[in-house]
Amino acid sequence: xxxxxxxxxxxxxxxxxxxxxxxxxxxxxxxxxxxxxxxxxxxxxxxxxxxxxxxxxxxxxxxxxxxxxxxxxxxxxxxxxxxxxxxxxxxxxxxxxxxxxxxxxxxxxxxxxxxxxxxxxxxxxxxxxxxxxxxxxxxxxxxxxxxxxxxxxxxxxxxxxxxxxxxxxxxxxxxxxxxxxxxxxxxxxxxxxxxxxxxxxxxxxxxxxxxxxxxxxxxxxxxxxxxxxxxxxxxxxxxxxxxxxxxxxxxxxxxxxxxxxxxxxxxxxxxxxxxxxxxxxxxxxxxxxxxxxxxxxxxxxxxxxxxxxxxxxxxxxxxxxxxxxxxxxxxxxxxxx
Amino acid sequence: xxxxxxxxxxxxxxxxxxxxxxxxxxxxxxxxxxxxxxxxxxxxxxxxxxxxxxxxxxxxxxxxxxxxxxxxxxxxxxxxxxxxxxxxxxxxxxxxxxxxxxxxxxxxxxxxxxxxxxxxxxxxxxxxxxxxxxxxxxxxxxxxxxxxxxxxxxxxxxxxxxxxxxxxxxxxxxxxxxxxxxxxxxxxxxxxxxxxxxxxxxxxxxxxxxxxxxxxxxxxxxxxxxxxxxxxxxxxxxxxxxxxxxxxxxxxxxxxxxxxxxxxxxxxxxxxxxxxxxxxxxxxxxxxxxxxxxxxxxxxxxxxxxxxxxxxxxxxxxxxxxxxxxxxxxxxxxxxxxxxxxxxxxxxxxxxxxxxxxxxxxxxxxxxxxxxxxxxxxxxxxxxxxxxxxxxxxxxxxxxxxxxxxxxxx
Numbered sequence: 001x002x003x004x005x006x007x008x009x010x011x012x013x014x015x016x017x018x019x020x021x022x023x024x025x026x027x028x029x030x031x032x033x034x035x036x037x038x039x040x041x042x043x044x045x046x047x048x049x050x051x052x053x054x055x056x057x058x059x060x061x062x063x064x065x066x067x068x069x070x071x072x073x074x075x076x077x078x079x080x081x082x083x084x085x086x087x088x089x090x091x092x093x094x095x096x097x098x099x100x101x102x103x104x105x106x107x108x109x110x111x112x113x114x115x116x117x118x119x120x121x122x123x124x125x126x127x128x129x130x131x132x133x134x135x136x137x138x139x140x141x142x143x144x145x146x147x148x149x150x151x152x153x154x155x156x157x158x159x160x161x162x163x164x165x166x167x168x169x170x171x172x173x174x175x176x177x178x179x180x181x182x183x184x185x186x187x188x189x190x191x192x193x194x195x196x197x198x199x200x201x202x203x204x205x206x207x208x209x210x211x212x213x214x215x216x217x218x219x220x221x222x223x224x225x226x227x228x229x230x231x232x233x234x235x236x237x238x239x240x241x242x243x244x245x246x247x248x249x250x251x252x253x254x255x256x257x258x259x260x261x262x263x264x265x266x267x268x269x270x271x272x273x274x275x276x277x278x279x280x281x282x283x284x285x286x287x288x289x290x291x292x293x294x295x296x297x298x299x300x301x302x303x304x305x306x307x308x309x310x311x312x313x314x315x316x317x318x319x320x321x322x323x324x325x326x327x328x329x330x331x332x333x334x335x336x337x
Numbered sequence: 338x339x340x341x342x343x344x345x346x347x348x349x350x351x352x353x354x355x356x357x358x359x360x361x362x363x364x365x366x367x368x369x370x371x372x373x374x375x376x377x378x379x380x381x382x383x384x385x386x387x388x389x390x391x392x393x394x395x396x397x398x399x400x401x402x403x404x405x406x407x408x409x410x411x412x413x414x415x416x417x418x419x420x421x422x423x424x425x426x427x428x429x430x431x432x433x434x435x436x437x438x439x440x441x442x443x444x445x446x447x448x449x450x451x452x453x454x455x456x457x458x459x460x461x462x463x464x465x466x467x468x469x470x471x472x473x474x475x476x477x478x479x480x481x482x483x484x485x486x487x488x489x490x491x492x493x494x495x496x497x498x499x500x501x502x503x504x505x506x507x508x509x510x511x512x513x514x515x516x517x518x519x520x521x522x523x524x525x526x527x528x529x530x531x532x533x534x535x536x537x538x539x540x541x542x543x544x545x546x547x548x549x550x551x552x553x554x555x556x557x558x559x560x561x562x563x564x565x566x567x568x569x570x571x572x573x574x575x576x577x578x579x580x581x582x583x584x585x586x587x588x589x590x591x592x593x594x595x596x597x598x599x600x601x602x603x604x605x606x607x608x609x610x611x612x613x614x615x616x617x618x619x620x621x622x623x624x625x626x627x628x629x630x631x632x633x634x635x636x637x638x639x640x641x642x643x644x645x646x647x648x649x650x651x652x653x654x655x656x657x658x659x660x661x662x663x664x665x666x667x668x669x670x671x672x673x674x675x676x677x678x679x680x681x682x683x684x685x686x687x688x689x690x691x692x693x694x695x696x697x698x699x700x701x702x703x704x705x706x707x708x709x710x711x712x713x714x715x716x717x718x719x720x721x722x723x724x725x726x727x728x729x730x731x732x733x734x735x736x737x738x739x740x741x742x743x744x745x746x747x
Contacts, residue, residue, distance in 0.1 A: 103730050141730050
């Protein structure tokens with residue numbers, strides 16, 4: 001077992017996949033010779049040659065459009081969108097093409113592509129390098145949406161995504177690339193090498209898409225989170241001394257509703273946490289589902305803790321980011337209700 | 338300081354609007370046979386003129402002339418004529434079926450039959466088209482069964498797409514026909530990706546991208562040209578310039594550039610402009626481009642200069658925005674009549690045989706329609722299952738869609 005950062009884990013996932021399957025190709029802006037601005041594809045071009053890992057023009061619709069064509073041919077492209085904030089020019093290709101090719105052709109053509117994209121804030125990226133557009137994908141039928149929270153999951157889920165027969169949006173919380181960031185920006189970050197989920201097998205393994213993981217057992221309140229917010233929620237629960245059960249969704253679509261319903265049925269309380277904006281965010285879907293399935297077990301209104309309904313600011317980053325303070329207050333609020 | 342006048346915005350207008358006299362005097366038509374045929378490895382900068390002229394083979398007397406002539410046998414040309422006539426008859430019947438309420442929507446090819454029918458002939462089994470909604474000739478000329486097309490148009494119980502797609506948005510991997518989106522321009526860059534994949538795998542197959550004059554304004558068109566140019570993808574980038582994008586004349590998408598073909602030159606992509614109503618010219622240019630692609634020399638851009646005689650779709654009325662008689666004034670004539678004349682000049686066809694062929698083809702189309710209608714039409718007879726709404730969104734149905742299907746009662 002090796003120790004890996006999340007960057008090394010996603011790189012290892014691509015490496016293992018390219019090794020096993022000649023049809024896996026990797027491309028995107030700066031991903032070839034240089035290995036990507038976050039270095040996730042470092043060494044892949046040297047190892048597999050420049051027709052399997054290469055630099056693309058700065059054209060997200062072109063990157064995704066060509067990937068769709070390659071998938072129609074029979075390849076399995078795993079492309080990088082340099083920041084999730086840059087995916088909008090490709091949104092037409094993602095939503096009206098990738099998501100619907102299987103359906104509209106009745107399986108005559110399919111679209112097994114993976115779009116990796118660094119997501120979320122916490123790196124002083126301002127409004128164009130901090131966004132969390134997951135709800136813009138979950139609203140589109142035909143896509144799968146995966147958000148890992150640690151290196152072990154990142155590798156297993158990315159391998160599963162590459163092997164999946166349908167298009168997968170793979171959102172990598174960039175603030176987690178180097179360590180399990182819990183929202184305390186003023187404290188040093190523990191590296192993944194000191195975390196048990198930084199232990200990653202070097203070879204092939206996969207984690208099924210659509211299965212959540214309980215990160216902390218508890219009986220008083222259920223916290224539903226994914227990505228960076230899993231670590232924030234865990235910190236908040238510890239600091240508040242609340243007997244919270246923290247669910248790491250890992251996959252937003254398909255969603256592991258059973259795990260959520262079982263937990264809320266047990267706890268009777270629910271807090272939903274995400275970094276994306278509040279209105280029409282994925283938390284709204286989660287709250288609606290909990291209400292539909294657990295209404296008679298609920299002892300308090302469901303509370304959402306999210307980014308504010310504003311663009312992601314630069315200087316005021318830590319007043320925007322839903323850190324452990326805000327999550328902790330939400331826990332107190334539902335416990336008092 | 339120099340005093341400049343106030344600025345004003347330029348909004349282009351077509352030469353003539355309804356009520357006016359059709360005028361195509363601004364369309365510069367090269368003489369048939371006058372445009373040279375370069376070697377397929379020519380550099381784009383050495384053949385710039387071909388992006389501004391019009392390659393033509395058939396002259397006014399129905400003779401095939403010049404360096405692009407002489408590629409097709411009598412038999413092949415007779416088959417080509419039959420394909421175009423079949424597409425025209427198919428369109429006429431299906432447009433009528435739409436008016437009779439048997440389907441919701443239809444798009445015909447009237448006047449543009451040569452483009453897709455002749456292009457298909459330059460492709461080989463395994464090559465892939467990424468078509469728009471006006472290239473059904475690619476299927477007809479590849480002998481895709483008309484009944485299957487009609488089943489799709491009628492969204493009936495045998496619809497290969499199970500009622501999910503708008504009529505005429507066919508899909509056939511087997512016949513090298515990528516699923517039509519209905520969206521515009523998205524397929525153009527996908528074709529480039531498919532071609533790149535073929536090159537990555539050291540395959541021998543090539544791809545063909547299709548787009549209309551209006552949609553070249555989409556960013557995906559430009560992305561496609563960048564990617565095709567950068568990676569020298571084995572792809573033919575086809576632009577069908579039929580003069581009209583619904584009601585918008587081609588000058589709105591073209592802007593100040595001389596021709597659509599000339600768009601390729603800035604990317605270093607050899608660009609050819611061809612008479613789209615001349616079956617022989619379309620085939621000759623297509624073959625030139627496919628040979629370039631097969632020899633790994635990279636992409637070619639082709640602009641087919643043609644004219645959309647009918648409405649954009651069954652929902653469109655062109656008399657609201659262009660003179661009713663404009664199509665008759667179109668200087669490049671009708672593709673079916675021109676090939677017919679050529680075959681008569683060659684001595685292998687006659688007016689009588691043409692009339693007879695028309696009757697045979699119509700009968701063939703009617704028989705196919707009768708068969709298709711036994712499987713239902715949009716509002717009558719057999720239809721796809723409600724279950725089909727929920728199937729096929731993913732390879733494996735996820736729990737939430739299964740719950741919704743159960744809720745719908747299926």
